[in-house]
Amino acid sequence: METLQNLSLGLSVALTLTNLSWCFIGVFIGTVVGILPGIGPPGAIAMLLPLTFKLDPTSAFIMLAGIYYGAKYGGSTTSILLNIPGEPSSVVTCLDGYQMARQGRAGPALGIAAIASFIAGTFGVLGLMLAAPPLARFALRFAPPEYFAVMSLGLTMVAYLTGKSVVKGLLATFFGIWLGIIGTDLFTAQSRYTFGQVELVDGIDFTVVSIGLFAVAEILVNMESRVKADLFKLPKGLRNLLPKLQDLKDCRFAFVNGTLVGFFVGLLPGAGATIASMISYGIEKAVSKHPEKFGAGAIEGVAAPEGANNSDAGGGLVPLLSLGIPGSNVGAMLLAALYLWGLRPGPLLIHEHPELFWGVVASMYVGNFLLLILNLPLVPIFVQILRLPYFALYPMVLGISIVGVYSVNYSFLDVWLMGFFGLLGYLMRKLHFPMAPLVLGMVLGKPTERALRQSLMMSQGDFTILFMRPISATLLSAAVIILLSPTVQRLSLREKKGPQRV
Amino acid sequence: MTKGDVWAGLILAGLAIFIIQQALVLDYFSEYGLGPGFLPLWLGIVIFTLSLALIGIRILGRPEAFENEGGTSAGTGRALATWGGLMLAIALLNVLGFITSFVLLTFLLVLVMDRRSPSTSMVVAVGGALGFYLVFSAILGVPLPQGPWGF
């Protein structure tokens, strides 16, 4: 009952004309920021922050939160249409989303991304609303050993992403891990593989690698043949511009999977949406009846990571609003905003400023709904991009890649590296090295190392700390089971496949 | 692509040796537990082993992953030429600024690689550049690299 009362308080705050407008402005800016690669929500929020000082803090927070979760909707657009990951967390969306676009299913891909985002985003807010304080306490049970277990679980997803050659898949994974550890070692401040470059002291930005490997490499592959007329099958008729009922049915599990994985990973400070989207993609492929379709345009492969990416926002706000602990860069920015507005974000915020907490929660239901009705009509418009002749399209993709990478750190070295990774991606495609494991290794390698070393610092070098704690022991056992199961699956598949082949 | 795999294996083995050699300079243990050299050393060893395995599998001809995209050498040439153009444009970013480099790159790519008329190429190049200027510089205020003429 109390929750309902509070929610009606929240709705009375969120549904005023002013706050509705700010919510719309926030999600609109968020969508734009998400679509454009390079410019992320932290940068956008920093830019707008000075303009919010004249606003009421609740209105301002409603708008900034709108940018945060709105950007997650937009991130899939360029991934699906142009193979340019708009945000790090939508790299996984490229794998199947772009293939769907190639097959004339850009509309359904964009549509399912919006729908999955809406479902997961809404359930994420529901979780935030119903159980923020107990969930935050649950998240506190995660210390480095538990993080190590989560990351290991994420790394085992490689088993499902390797493609046909296990050796090549593993090589790609370990190469990715190596790319990830370039930079200053957090614990000793020693440089690793920085080649004496100041710009590399902080490591290579993930955006640089992913835009090179996906967007640039794709163009190089397409440039091989002079005639590229049939590159994109164009969708015919309005009906094919949105997902069909069958598509929604196919994605039933993906919605649940994405929602849960995203929300729980979001709860953990410092884990992040990129990891959430990868884990949910791995799970989706692992349980799928047709895993061979993943990477070749499986609609679940778009729905699961996009869902995870969005419920991560709700999860991430749990520790932020109920404890004052930010889990990401955006979270830190939002926390800073609360300070600058003269509020005191912390464990007492929900009690002392219920109108803020419940207003934001209610506005997120509204915002997710606004995003759905904002994004679905945009789908047919965005799909028109593919009608451009390819000779006019790919220079734009190159331009967006350059600008996107440059605007991350304003570093020329980053742009050079993007070019280098473009060539690398091209060669990998020619030699059938899979892309997904490299990306996974790069995202998860360093956090896994960090968590392992932190765990051993806690235990004075005793490895048993990883297995003696209930949560980490459970997660690590799950990882072992996942590692063993594809081998079993493969054997049974081989038996089945024999007679089935026609 | 047998040859390609062997080359990839050799290059990766070389990289692995570099990784190991650098890892040996870093501390394996530190006062705070495992040192910065722990992961790179093992990473190097694993990459080295795997790359030898890749070469071995190829030479011994195990039928694992024997598919070929069948690109022609002319096709590869076109891809590499495009890449060369991109890298040249990146090199010019610092000197000519983004807008000018982009116009040059696009004009040349469309003209040479796609055999379109000079006027079509120019329209695509200038139109695209205008779009970038409007969206990124004018509306979003992203400081794009500038040339000596202020854009």
Place this chain on the structure above:
Amino acid sequence: MKTTRAFIVIAATMVVATLAVTPVNVLGQGFKPTRAVDVVNHSRAGGGSDLFARALVQMLEQEKLIPPGWQVLNKAAGAGAQAMAYLAEKKGDPHTISVFTNTWVVTSLTVKETTYTIDDFTPLVRMILEPTVAVIKGDSLYKNLKDFVEDAKKKPGQLIQVGGTVSSVDNLFRNLIQKTTGAKWQYVDVRSGGERIANLLGGHMHIYFAQPAEVSEHVRAGNVKIIAALTESRLEGLPNVSTIKEQGIDVPIITQVRGAVGPPAMPKDRVQYWEGLFLRLTKTASWKKYVKENEVESAYLNSEQLGASLKELSNQLRETLKEAGVKVVR
């Protein structure tokens, strides 16, 4: 696209304001910026230095000491290295300054890739000193830092301190205290302040040397308590918390410094402008409110004093870093 319009309005105001001040320069009454100034910092958006730079600009604007439109630039790579390289490039440019912290000094001492060090820049002003306090979980039995140290002596290596990088002030304090008291405890380096508090609240780690503002809300909620001020004298906002020296642990005090530096070899008249501007800021109501809310100490020093103080800090940090087992390259 409301933002764009707002920016255009700001830009226009700026131009007008600029035109208005130009004659003053012609009369030769010292330097004044003729266009919007870029304030560089070494954090990403939302990081400590980023927030400090934004707060400075916001307060200067609010107090009408500068025209609106000054930009904050993030050069986050390499813990200050990229910011230093950028600022060095701006030699001779009167419209770029940067905020700095101890990190610049530590990076100068420990990162061999940096081509520039803190000594290359023109010191402008010191603005604040950030005190450090020792924090434990609310239900912990220790009453003060001394109790913690005694317990650590009884079970060496079993208590865990959570903190920032090994070259951060918190780990340097740990090394200094360990050396004078003979106690030993573990140090775990956790990336963000939020995760550090989470580990403390979860009971996984036992002590955290924090800045008061970071934990004040948790103190208010009773989740954590402050057991010592690692400062020379008691803090104004925490009159009941005894200092580390009062508790009988005699260690040199390292303080987190925040201030501003300019590009190398800045002419005297420009330095005077910045000294004057920031000195005026410290007298305003906005500044007093900022200092109180963030529980920091307003500690203005002019260019010459800052130069001397940075040299001292550099020497002190070099010794402590070496003791902490961090490789010092300069």
